[in-house]
Every structure is written in C-alpha cells, then in structure tokens.
Amino acid sequence: MTDRVFEILRRRCRNKKEGWLFPARRKDIKVSYLTSITKHFAQAREKAGLPKTLVLYCGRHDFGTMITAKTGNLKAVMKVMGHKDFKTAMRY
Numbered sequence: 001m002t003d004r005v006f007e008i009l010r011r012r013c014r015n016k017k018e019g020w021l022f023p024a025r026r027k028d029i030k031v032s033y034l035t036s037i038t039k040h041f042a043q044a045r046e047k048a049g050l051p052k053t054l055v056l057y058c059g060r061h062d063f064g065t066m067i068t069a070k071t072g073n074l075k076a077v078m079k080v081m082g083h084k085d086f087k088t089a090m091r092y
Contacts (some may be wrong), residue, residue, distance in 0.1 A: 004082070064089075 041056045060081075068077050068089075078089040 002082075064091075 038056055045052070045054055064077060064081050067080065068074065071077070074086065074089055078084070078086065081089060083089040
C-alpha cells in the first residue's frame with residue numbers, strides 16, 4: 001500500500017481502531033492493521049505453482065496496460081498510476 005493510499009485511509013477512518021482493509025491478527029505488532037500484502041501474495045503464488053519471478057508489482061503494470069487498452073485515456077491512466085511524465089505512462 002502506498003503512503004498516499006495509507007494517508008487517505010487514515011483520514012477516512014479517523015480515530016477508528018478496527019475495520020481497516022487488512023486487520024492484523026498478530027500480537028507482536030503494535031498497530032491493528034497491516035500495510036502490506038506481500039506475504040499473502042507470495043503464499044498465493046506458491047499455492048498456485050507460479051514462478052517466483054511473478055512479483056506483486058507485476059499487477060500494477062498489468063492494470064496500467066489493461067486500463068489503457070480499454071479506455072485509451074492516457075490522462076486518466078497517468079492520474080490513477082501517479083505518473084507526472086507522459087513518457088512513463090506511454091509504456092502501458
């Protein structure tokens with residue numbers, strides 16, 4: 001989860017101590033939420049028999065490619081992906 005998304009959720013949830021996206025069940029952490037799904041992704045990848053070269057970040061690129069193909073709206077893709085330079089977004 002990016003810092004930007006985390007901050008948006010923090011503002012929306014205000015003083016809530018529960019009900020975050022990924023509630024933590026671990027007792028060894030001081031907060032009641034998790035900020036990463038990397039471990040869960042790795043477990044799912046292994047269970048599915050997919051190669052370790054498939055990393056969570058691949059999903060971001062797939063999303064960018066699919067949304068560009070479906071909408072053709074480069075400006076919207078740039079906004080959603082957080083790109084300020086069109087050359088970066090053009091990869092999709």
